[in-house]
Amino acid sequence: xxxxxxxxxxxxxxxxxxxxxxxxxxxxxxxxxxxxxxxxxxxxxxxxxxxxxxxxxxxxxxxxxxxxxxxxxxxxxxxxxxxxxxxxxxxxxxxxxxxxxxxxxxxxxxxxxxxxxxxxxxxxxxxxxxxxxxxxxxxxxxxxxxxxxxxxxxxxxxxxxxxxxxxxxxxxxxxxxxxxxxxxxxxxxxxxxxxxxxxxxxxxxxxxxxxxxxxxxxxxxxxxxxxxxxxxxxxxxxxxxxxxxxxxxxxxxxxxxxxxxxxxxxxxxxxxxxxxxxxxxxxxxxxxxxxxxxxxxxxxxxxxxxxxxxxxxxxxxxxxxxxxxxxxxxxxxxxxxxxxxxxxxxxxxxxxxxxxxxxxxxxxxxxxxxxxxxxxxxxxxxxxxxxxxxxxxxxxxxxxxxxxxxxxxxxxxxxxxxxxxxxxxxxxxxxxxxxxxxxxxxxxxxxxxxxxxxxxxxxxxxxxxxxxxxxxxxxxxxxxxxxx
Numbered sequence: 001x002x003x004x005x006x007x008x009x010x011x012x013x014x015x016x017x018x019x020x021x022x023x024x025x026x027x028x029x030x031x032x033x034x035x036x037x038x039x040x041x042x043x044x045x046x047x048x049x050x051x052x053x054x055x056x057x058x059x060x061x062x063x064x065x066x067x068x069x070x071x072x073x074x075x076x077x078x079x080x081x082x083x084x085x086x087x088x089x090x091x092x093x094x095x096x097x098x099x100x101x102x103x104x105x106x107x108x109x110x111x112x113x114x115x116x117x118x119x120x121x122x123x124x125x126x127x128x129x130x131x132x133x134x135x136x137x138x139x140x141x142x143x144x145x146x147x148x149x150x151x152x153x154x155x156x157x158x159x160x161x162x163x164x165x166x167x168x169x170x171x172x173x174x175x176x177x178x179x180x181x182x183x184x185x186x187x188x189x190x191x192x193x194x195x196x197x198x199x200x201x202x203x204x205x206x207x208x209x210x211x212x213x214x215x216x217x218x219x220x221x222x223x224x225x226x227x228x229x230x231x232x233x234x235x236x237x238x239x240x241x242x243x244x245x246x247x248x249x250x251x252x253x254x255x256x257x258x259x260x261x262x263x264x265x266x267x268x269x270x271x272x273x274x275x276x277x278x279x280x281x282x283x284x285x286x287x288x289x290x291x292x293x294x295x296x297x298x299x300x301x302x303x304x305x306x307x308x309x310x311x312x313x314x315x316x317x318x319x320x321x322x323x324x325x326x327x328x329x330x331x332x333x334x335x336x337x338x339x340x341x342x343x344x345x346x347x348x349x350x351x352x353x354x355x356x357x358x359x360x361x362x363x364x365x366x367x368x369x370x371x372x373x374x375x376x377x378x379x380x381x382x383x384x385x386x387x388x389x390x391x392x393x394x395x396x397x398x399x400x401x402x403x404x405x406x407x408x409x410x411x412x413x414x415x416x417x418x419x420x421x422x423x424x425x426x427x428x429x430x431x432x433x434x435x436x437x438x439x440x441x442x443x444x445x446x447x448x449x450x451x452x453x454x455x456x457x458x459x460x461x462x463x464x465x466x467x468x469x470x471x472x473x474x475x476x477x478x479x480x481x482x483x484x
Contacts, residue, residue, distance in 0.1 A: 030092035030411075033372060035400040039351035044372055046354040048091065051365035055093050062103065062124040064095040067362045069119055075127045076100055077119035079219060080363050082146035083332060087366030089157045090373055092406055097154055101163070104147050105172035113199045113215070114180035115139050116147075116172075135201040136210040141184055141217050142232050144176040145239035149304070152242035159383040159408040164246045177243050177259065184215060186236060188265035192273065194227045196288040218285060220297050225287040230274050231300035237266035238304040249384065270306050280315050296325050302336045310461045313340060321345055327358045331367035338375030338393040341463060346375065347395065377402055377414060378437070390424065391437035391465070392416035408432075413477075421481040426472040434470040436480040442466040446481045 033044040054067040066088060067073070068080035081104070085097050103124075107116040111134045118139050119127035130138040151173070155163040163169055181187055185194045198215055202208040218229030240263035247256035274283045276294065282301060283292035298316040307313060317340055320333055330349070337346035353359055353368055373379050377400060378391035388407070394400060394416070401415040410428035417423075424434050438445065438454075441464045445454045454466040472478045 029404065031090040031369070031373065031405050032403045033401070035394075035398055037347065037395065037398045037400070040347060040372065040376070040394075040400075043350045043353050043368065047087075047365040047368040047372075050360065051087060051091055051362075051369060054362045054365075055088075055091075055096060056122070058095075060122040060124075062120060062122050063099045064093075065100055065122065066093060066096050068100075068366075069127070069362070071361060073119070073121070073127060073129065075119050075121040077127075077130070078104055078116065078143035078147055079140060082143075082150040083363055084366035085150045085154055086157065086374065087369035089154065089406060090369050091366075094158060094406070098160070098162070101147065101151060101154070102168060105151075105168045108144075108172050108175055108180075109134070110179075112137070112139075113183045114144070114175050115215075116144070118143060132208075132210065136208055136214070138210055138213045139215055140219055140221075141186070141215055142219050142235045144172075144180050145232075145235045148173050148176055148239045149235070149242050152246065156381045156383045157407065161249075164249055170250075173243055173246060177240065181236075186232075188262060188269065191228060191233065191266075192269065192286075196225055196227055218297075219300070220285060220295055223285055223287075223293070223295065225289075226285055227288050228286050229297075230270055230282055230284045230306075231297055231304075233266050233270050233274070234301050234304040234306040237263045237270075237306060240266070267306055270301070271309075275312065280311075281319055282312070282316065296320070296323065296329065299329055299333050299336060302340070303332060308460060313460060317342060327356055327361060328363055330356075331361075331364040332371065334368065334371030335375035338371070338378075340461060341393070341459075343376070343393050343395060346371070373402065373405070376400065377416065379405070379414065381407060383408060385433070386430065387433045387435060388412065388424070389435040389437065390414060390416075390422060391439070392419050392422065393439075394418075420483065421479065423477060423479045424470075424472060425477040426474060429474055431471060431473050434472050434478060434480075435467055436470060437465050437467040438480075438482055440464055440466065442482055446484050448479055449484065451484070 033041065035041045056065055058064050065076055068076035068084050081100055088097050103120050104116050108114055117126040117131060118137065119130045121127045151163045151169060155161065183199060185198060197212065200214050202211055217226055217232050219231050220229060240259045244256040244259035247259060276283050281294055282298055284295045284297045285293040298319045301307065302313065302316050321342065334346045334350055350368065353364065376394050378393055380389040396418050399417050403413045405412045405414065408428045412427060413425040415423045419439055422436055426432050441456055442454050444451045445466065445468045447468065447470050452468045454468055457465050457467065459465055470478050470480065
């Protein structure tokens with residue numbers, strides 16, 4: 001595969017070096033990583049140190065938090081937090097995650113048309129740069145759905161049912177998937193026919209700085225006259241899936257069925273109306289005259305998976321792999337590149353991160369931690385069923401190891417010896433089921449030296465994969481190998 005890395009050359013114009021302005025208050029002790037690929041180890045250690053430098057304890061009025069906004073804002077916004085939570089969890093910042101999410105879900109308000117506060121600062125106030133009053137504030141409509149999705153992710157990693165069942169969280173999820181959808185004309189039947197401005201109570205004549213910003217229908221900013229985006233449709237579809245799972249946990253199958261049906265409707269809208277067959281790509285934005293635009297942002301359609309068509313997945317990968325982009329987008333592409341069998345590109349990209357312009361944007365280091373753990377190491381937790389899936393996606397000859405990874409109130413250790421063997425230690429305090437996967441078609445997988453018949457499957461791109469299920473009691477280790 002031809003490598004395309006214009007990042008160092010083209011992103012230099014974006015250079016805005018930022019340094020944490022608050023004292024480093026978190027030492028951290030979780031998720032250590034080593035690899036025979038020393039460049040990845042170096043970048044991981046850089047990301048770990050950098051991310052923890054943005055974390056703060058309960059000395060501030062807002063409580064435990066970490067920076068997740070523009071550098072030096074001393075604040076956290078809904079978008080960035082949603083994209084940092086997994087990395088934060090892996091570094092042991094569970095108190096921070098729960099506190100920040102609690103602030104978001106508690107502040108949903110009918111007076112703000114079921115928006116929360118987009119950005120909250122260390123003083124426990126809505127950030128003045130983004131909020132004047134309930135009629136005048138900045139808000140990307142993706143935000144509510146992103147928080148809902150990250151609540152579900154945090155449950156999978158922590159097994160903390162508060163993220164689903166606690167009153168403030170359950171209320172936020174219910175309002176988001178019902179009243180918020182209705183108020184902002186985001187129901188499947190209306191979403192492609194929204195007006196340019198909606199629920200905007202201020203006028204341009206008043207000179208208001210937030211005119212047109214109170215309900216931006218995308219995470220892409222600065223494009224005039226937007227009425228809808230593919231990233232918003234994809235996020236809603238995935239939020240509905242997550243909400244359906246939450247409803248199932250609450251034995252509310254009727255609500256779950258309705259949410260799943262809506263999820264499929266949003267997916268169908270993207271697949272049928274937003275795919276540009278002539279140019280082999282998705283359109284990403286549409287304006288009030290019905291004109292589609294193809295801008296950067298296709299990684300959203302994989303970050304919030306919306307298609308199962310291999311050719312369309314590869315189109316998205318080709319698009320963002322070959323075009324220079326802002327570092328925020330690049331930072332969480334690493335997990336996607338590993339997931340979709342482009343490990344060589346991901347390895348090369350990870351090695352560049354510490355020296356990239358704007359590398360100290362808080363989101364970058366947290367996303368890099370997540371990219372290595374969930375992408376390269378293939379760690380995927382299922383708290384409800386106590387299942388942990390793993391698959392190594394790196395170079396065949398590399399070895400990599402994670403230790404002290406927080407999971408379900410305990411920890412795990414995971415080692416991959418290339419694509420030939422894996423070892424998992426369960427220190428979560430109870431039995432877990434390990435679904436260990438290996439790339440390729442294999443008749444047998446050996447567990448602790450004993451042969452087991454492998455189950456063969458195909459990944460999203462039609463690549464063969466083989467797996468077995470292994471029961472690992474608490475405080476025990478299991479080894480899986482393709483060779484006896």
